[in-house]
Amino acid sequence: MNLQEHYDQLYKTAKEAILDGKYSIDSLIKNESDSRFGITLLIRPSDExxxxxxxxxxxxxxxxxxxxxxxxxxxxxxxMSIISCSEEFALNQISPNDYIEIICKSLVEVDRIKIQFKGITASPSAIMIQGFPTDETLNNLRNKLRENFKNSGLQQSIDSRYTISAAHATVMRFQDKLQDPKKLIEISEKYRDYDFGEFEVKNLELVYNDWYQRKSNTRVLGDFGLR
Known part of the structure; x- marks a missing residue:
């Protein structure tokens, strides 16, 4: 299944769930004692x-x-979600420099990554922007990371929840009962093919983060500039 087909299938399933009232509410967003933390390598989109x-x-x-x-x-x-968020993980369990070293090794052959954000998709609990890498560089990097971390002996949980292959960005989560599911789908349809633009990735960040990547709970462990 290619990326567009993947996003289309996600959207179709989510749309049906939302309109049937079978969507999911994330009850932990408002929970201030939520202590699920992990380690993530991520890209931030441009200001434009x-x-x-x-x-x-x-x-x-x-x-x-x-x-x-x-x-x-x-x-x-x-x-890549290197260590998935859980209540059992804390930063003092690892040496961040070991992880930085593996990421640097994985980035050796990476020249540049470009991503187009076009259209939106959804899950039964969220709305997401569809991201499309313009070539295989991101997938190749992910495979390098998988290989290098697997061979490193370091604590990691790569692909334990699912094998990451998309390049979406979550922008909205359902934390309460929807007021008007039909209206939500109407808006979603309006932006289904909207072109948000293309950007070249300038850097990647390794972060210690909570489940929602809240800035207030995020600690940057490494910043990797791309040439």
Missing amino acids: IKSEIQLLLYDLRKAEPEQYFYPDSDIHITV
């Missing part, structure tokens, strides 16, 4: 892309003001 995303969020916020919307500072693409 974030400005375009705000147009979508403005419309969504008007229709569903009680939901959770990602601020600009938290919008990201996950390159």
Whole structure:
């Protein structure tokens, strides 16, 4: 299945769930004692892309003001979830420099990564921007990371939840009952093929983060510039 087909299937399933009232509410967003943390390698979209995303969020916020919307500072693409968020993990269990070393080794042959954000998709609990890498560089990097971490003996949980292959960015999560599911889908249809723009990735960040990548709970462990 190619990436567009993957996003289309996600959207079809989510649309049916939302309209049937079978969507999921994330009850942990408001839980201040949520202690699920992990380690993630991520990409942040350009300011120009974030400005375009705000147009979508403005419309969504008007229709569903009680939901959770990602601020600009938290919008990201996950390159690799190296240690999945859990209550059992704490930063003092690892040496971040060991992880930085593996990532540097994996980036040796990476020249540049370009990503186009076009259209939106959804899950039964969230709205996401569809990301399309313009070539195989991101996938090749992910495979290098898988190989190098697997051979390193370091603590990691790569692909334990699912094998990452997409390049989407989550921008809205359902934290309360939807006020008007039909209106939400109407807005989603409006942006289904909207071109948010293309950007070249300038750097990648290795972060210690909570489940929602909130800036206030995020600690940058490494910053990797791309040539």
